[in-house]
Amino acid sequence: MRQIVRNQLIGLALALLASNACLAQRGGPPPLQSPELTASGDVIFRLRAPAAASVRLTSGGDIPGLAPGAGAELTKNADGIWSITLNALEPGTFRYNFNVDGVPTLDPSNRLTSESNRNAWSLFHVAGKAYMDARRVPHGAVSEVTYYSATLGQHRRMHVYTPPGYESDRNRYPVFYLLHGAGDSDNSWSTVGRAGFILDNLIADGDALPMVVVMPDGHPPVAGTGPNGMQIAEFAAEFAADIKPFIEANYRVRTDRDDTAIAGLSMGGAHTLEISMADLAAFGYIGVFSSGVFSINQDDSFKTEHQAALEDAALRQGLEYFWFGIGDQDFLLDTARATVDLFRGYGFDVEYYESGGGHTWMNWRDYLHDFAQQLFRD
Amino acid sequence: MRQIVRNQLIGLALALLASNACLAQRGGPPPLQSPELTASGDVIFRLRAPAAASVRLTSGGDIPGLAPGAGAELTKNADGIWSITLNALEPGTFRYNFNVDGVPTLDPSNRLTSESNRNAWSLFHVAGKAYMDARRVPHGAVSEVTYYSATLGQHRRMHVYTPPGYESDRNRYPVFYLLHGAGDSDNSWSTVGRAGFILDNLIADGDALPMVVVMPDGHPPVAGTGPNGMQIAEFAAEFAADIKPFIEANYRVRTDRDDTAIAGLSMGGAHTLEISMADLAAFGYIGVFSSGVFSINQDDSFKTEHQAALEDAALRQGLEYFWFGIGDQDFLLDTARATVDLFRGYGFDVEYYESGGGHTWMNWRDYLHDFAQQLFRD
Numbered sequence: 001m002r003q004i005v006r007n008q009l010i011g012l013a014l015a016l017l018a019s020n021a022c023l024a025q026r027g028g029p030p031p032l033q034s035p036e037l038t039a040s041g042d043v044i045f046r047l048r049a050p051a052a053a054s055v056r057l058t059s060g061g062d063i064p065g066l067a068p069g070a071g072a073e074l075t076k077n078a079d080g081i082w083s084i085t086l087n088a089l090e091p092g093t094f095r096y097n098f099n100v101d102g103v104p105t106l107d108p109s110n111r112l113t114s115e116s117n118r119n120a121w122s123l124f125h126v127a128g129k130a131y132m133d134a135r136r137v138p139h140g141a142v143s144e145v146t147y148y149s150a151t152l153g154q155h156r157r158m159h160v161y162t163p164p165g166y167e168s169d170r171n172r173y174p175v176f177y178l179l180h181g182a183g184d185s186d187n188s189w190s191t192v193g194r195a196g197f198i199l200d201n202l203i204a205d206g207d208a209l210p211m212v213v214v215m216p217d218g219h220p221p222v223a224g225t226g227p228n229g230m231q232i233a234e235f236a237a238e239f240a241a242d243i244k245p246f247i248e249a250n251y252r253v254r255t256d257r258d259d260t261a262i263a264g265l266s267m268g269g270a271h272t273l274e275i276s277m278a279d280l281a282a283f284g285y286i287g288v289f290s291s292g293v294f295s296i297n298q299d300d301s302f303k304t305e306h307q308a309a310l311e312d313a314a315l316r317q318g319l320e321y322f323w324f325g326i327g328d329q330d331f332l333l334d335t336a337r338a339t340v341d342l343f344r345g346y347g348f349d350v351e352y353y354e355s356g357g358g359h360t361w362m363n364w365r366d367y368l369h370d371f372a373q374q375l376f377r378d
Numbered sequence: 379m380r381q382i383v384r385n386q387l388i389g390l391a392l393a394l395l396a397s398n399a400c401l402a403q404r405g406g407p408p409p410l411q412s413p414e415l416t417a418s419g420d421v422i423f424r425l426r427a428p429a430a431a432s433v434r435l436t437s438g439g440d441i442p443g444l445a446p447g448a449g450a451e452l453t454k455n456a457d458g459i460w461s462i463t464l465n466a467l468e469p470g471t472f473r474y475n476f477n478v479d480g481v482p483t484l485d486p487s488n489r490l491t492s493e494s495n496r497n498a499w500s501l502f503h504v505a506g507k508a509y510m511d512a513r514r515v516p517h518g519a520v521s522e523v524t525y526y527s528a529t530l531g532q533h534r535r536m537h538v539y540t541p542p543g544y545e546s547d548r549n550r551y552p553v554f555y556l557l558h559g560a561g562d563s564d565n566s567w568s569t570v571g572r573a574g575f576i577l578d579n580l581i582a583d584g585d586a587l588p589m590v591v592v593m594p595d596g597h598p599p600v601a602g603t604g605p606n607g608m609q610i611a612e613f614a615a616e617f618a619a620d621i622k623p624f625i626e627a628n629y630r631v632r633t634d635r636d637d638t639a640i641a642g643l644s645m646g647g648a649h650t651l652e653i654s655m656a657d658l659a660a661f662g663y664i665g666v667f668s669s670g671v672f673s674i675n676q677d678d679s680f681k682t683e684h685q686a687a688l689e690d691a692a693l694r695q696g697l698e699y700f701w702f703g704i705g706d707q708d709f710l711l712d713t714a715r716a717t718v719d720l721f722r723g724y725g726f727d728v729e730y731y732e733s734g735g736g737h738t739w740m741n742w743r744d745y746l747h748d749f750a751q752q753l754f755r756d
Binding site (some may be wrong): 134 | 409425426427428429430431475478479480481482483484486487488489490491493494495496497498512514517519520521522523524525526533538540542545546548563568574575578627628629630
């Protein structure tokens with residue numbers, strides 16, 4: 001009898017450990033389900049906050065119909081549980097927070113997160129957009145990798161996608177460097193950006209070749225010299241001295257130009273142009289998502305800095321694919337168009353795609369899906 | 379002039395995108411630094427919450443001196459910023475949340491998180507315990523891997539550590555299955571558990587052999603039949619049918635007994651005993667951290683179920699290392715002791731280590747550091 005009681009005590013203690021909501025609030029009410037995806041495609045968000053005067057659902061611009069800053073107000077029931085339902089949300093992966101009386105709060109009922117430059121978001125996925133869903137196809141792996149940056153004198157982190165087969169076979173693969181935006185971290189492309197799932201599906205369908213995708217951290221922890229203090233030159237220097245050599249030494253990647261691609265979104269597009277024009281012989285495929293040369297309408301610094309690459313016909317000839325994609329609502333639309341004009345003026349064969357929409361992950365996932373299909377075909 | 383204005387507008391828009399704190403609260407005050415690690419070893423936590431009546435710093439039992447449930451109260455200044463300083467915190471990796479008027483809240487100034495079974499925590503690392511720091515040694519990679527579980531009829535996730543060299547060489551490595559506890563997810567061992575850094579350092583120092591470490595998700599999303607509804611039998615079935623075969627098919631691992639190890643903490647220790655006794659010919663090294671047979675003081679079900687393995691002298695002979703570690707304050711101490719007695723009674727050569735402390739990540743990181751050194755030596 002005493003042993004049964006003790007076994008029940010063990011069960012109780014493990015139950016407390018199993019429920020971290022309980023660890024935060026022992027003896028509190030049972031955990032909520034949030035977000036709940038209903039069969040009809042609605043998404044219900046819930047937060048227990050009896051003492052709050054106001055709870056808002058906020059996003060970083062990911063959630064269609066939800067204003068990025070203000071968000072939408074939740075409604076409180078008699079139990080102190082706030083809730084809101086988003087009806088018939090389109091398929092996709094979305095980041096959100098609750099704003100509780102002015103405090104940005106991750107959803108305590110949701111363990112999934114996506115890391116940004118300075119904060120984290122709660123994350124959820126609405127299935128139904130087949131190219132980014134987890135389908136029954138072979139899956140690659142997305143690694144978190146720590147490396148020492150001699151340029152910066154400290155440890156840094158990157159994410160690396162290796163395609164299905166890589167971890168068991170002995171082949172060399174082409175390599176695609178995929179850069180994030182100013183608001184993001186190196187974790188963003190593989191969480192809200194769905195990069196791993198997008199590549200898995202493209203490869204399974206024969207629409208992309210197996211490749212290693214490298215997603216480094218574009219924010220060196222130093223003051224920057226680019227527009228608004230962005231570290232464009234500083235990151236380009238670290239990329240050339242540390243990141244690309246690290247990958248070539250530690251992964252089975254091919255290193256010739258025709259097997260090397262680079263692309264990036266927003267700030268990562270500016271990184272892409274800076275890095276690729278500084279070493280054009282190294283990159284056969286270049287993609288610029290929702291971006292361009294940030295200074296293009298202000299001064300000629302980009303042309304001056306990269307004159308040699310811009311004017312070298314032989315180098316230009318070896319560039320297999322040069323693609324720009326941007327939404328017609330994007331605040332960088334004029335910058336992208338002027339950048340395309342600049343490159344075309346030098347004789348570059350630029351593909352330019354103007355989609356709908358703005359400066360959002362909905363577009364960047366689409367662009368990755370489009371761009372990756374063109375890689376390493378020559 | 380208009381172009382300069384526009385460039386400044388681009389800078390402003392990118393600045394907003396760069397600061398997600400601003401996305402949540404556009405036009406709000408500048409971001410805070412939290413946590414701040416001072417040169418003297420103190421850690422300062424800060425949260426802007428002018429409307430809150432109470433803000434507490436809470437943990438899951440990770441932070442020495444901080445009560446797991448109640449935590450400690452922060453103090454508000456005239457600007458509505460709450461803060462608390464933990465003095466001379468010992469080195470380690472720690473999870474925490476703020477509890478704002480009853481709502482568990484991740485630190486909005488900290489992007490680093492650690493996933494648990496049902497929620498996420500904010501995470502920070504205090505360097506100084508050399509075996510788990512990011513040192514200037516070759517680093518392995520920790521992957522997030524999606525696989526399809528035929529047993530459960532759905533996609534599942536695991537984390538996999540591959541040692542330095544694995545991603546570039548063509549060798550086969552021994553494999554170590556490392557299981558988490560009831561409160562955790564498959565992300566926990568590589569975040570708060572520091573598994574990747576612990577292995578990197580051991581390998582660099584010659585104290586452990588290079589190995590692949592597999593960290594699966596021990597919570598099948600089905601009702602469980604173990605104590606307190608834990609899914610011990612259900613996970614053991616999925617491990618044997620899906621997880622181990624997936625690894626052996628998709629990674630360059632050796633599959634003989636002398637190159638296969640398994641260990642787990644708490645619920646993961648119960649998983650370890652269930653899995654290894656069901657297929658003892660497959661595992662040469664077994665570790666049980668802060669755990670044992672949960673039913674041992676209640677009934678003979680474990681002995682009955684595993685009688686064949688318990689009584690097979692030849693199988694027992696081939697077990698190279700069988701280790702238990704538990705703290706003398708752990709609520710499972712009697713369970714662990716009784717489990718060790720059970721195995722010794724059958725003639726197993728069990729090493730039993732009783733440390734100080736309780737059911738905490740401080741101990742589990744130590745145990746991983748101890749246990750991994752013994753692996754694959756025979």
